Amino acid sequence: MTLGLLPHRALINDVNPHLINFYSWLQRGLTIDLVMKKSKRLYYRYRRRFNDLLERDQATSLEAASLFYYLNRTGYNGLCRFNQKGGFNVPYGKYRRINYDTDFTRYRSTFEKWRFLNQDFQSLPLEPLDFVYADPPYDVEFTSYSKGGFSWEDQKRVANWLAAHAGPVILSNQATDRIVKLYTDCGFRIEYLKAPRMISCTGDRTPAREVLALKNL
Numbered sequence: 001m002t003l004g005l006l007p008h009r010a011l012i013n014d015v016n017p018h019l020i021n022f023y024s025w026l027q028r029g030l031t032i033d034l035v036m037k038k039s040k041r042l043y044y045r046y047r048r049r050f051n052d053l054l055e056r057d058q059a060t061s062l063e064a065a066s067l068f069y070y071l072n073r074t075g076y077n078g079l080c081r082f083n084q085k086g087g088f089n090v091p092y093g094k095y096r097r098i099n100y101d102t103d104f105t106r107y108r109s110t111f112e113k114w115r116f117l118n119q120d121f122q123s124l125p126l127e128p129l130d131f132v133y134a135d136p137p138y139d140v141e142f143t144s145y146s147k148g149g150f151s152w153e154d155q156k157r158v159a160n161w162l163a164a165h166a167g168p169v170i171l172s173n174q175a176t177d178r179i180v181k182l183y184t185d186c187g188f189r190i191e192y193l194k195a196p197r198m199i200s201c202t203g204d205r206t207p208a209r210e211v212l213a214l215k216n217l
């Protein structure tokens with residue numbers, strides 16, 4: 001989204017430290033110096049190596065960022081999932097062909113004035129009139145467990161936090177009945193997306209109807 005809009009300044013946040021570590025390496029001018037190919041053996045070797053780095057407090061290293069990129073491209077449906085001990089546990093993906101990029105230096109100048117944070121959304125240092133685009137984990141109705149640790153309580157927390165923001169807001173999510181009701185009740189304008197996203201946080205690739213909730217624009 002941010003790369004589509006290319007604002008001069010941006011604050012980008014995600015609670016996933018590996019994603020933000022990858023972006024901060026892009027900001028420094030990343031080139032990846034790893035052999036990257038579509039190979040099941042290599043994938044599991046790199047997955048073990050990545051988890052070793054996490055255990056040895058090297059999660060913010062260049063090597064961890066490079067491995068994260070490889071694992072993300074090669075793992076099952078681009079999923080990012082960790083076990084209870086914090087180890088990356090996504091299985092090998094099923095792709096006919098994978099294009100790997102090694103030179104990311106073109107992002108350096110674009111990212112120069114962008115700030116990357118790794119925290120819960122609620123404590124972000126927003127200015128009252130900032131434009132906020134929020135893309136929280138998909139709501140999955142009819143399940144009592146919380147996907148990726150993001151519960152229905154968290155969905156309500158996002159909605160109330162966004163409703164209290166004075167500036168323009170766009171929220172995207174799965175168009176479940178309860179999400180539509182939640183944002184309607186909070187005074188958002190609702191639009192449905194014509195082009196459904198073909199991936200969810202579970203790796204399920206069936207089309208899902210998406211909703212945009214808009215406010216102050």
Ligand SMILES: C[S@@+](CC[C@H](N)C(=O)[O-])C[C@H]1O[C@@H](n2cnc3c(N)ncnc32)[C@H](O)[C@@H]1O
Nearest residue numbers: 013014015016119120121122135136137138150
């Ligand atoms: C649908 S994904 C969006 C990913 C991102 N927009 C992108 O395109 O790469 C939802 C994201 O919400 C993040 N997330 C989950 N709980 C969060 C929290 N409490 N605060 C901030 N981010 C959170 C997840 O780590 C996940 O990357």
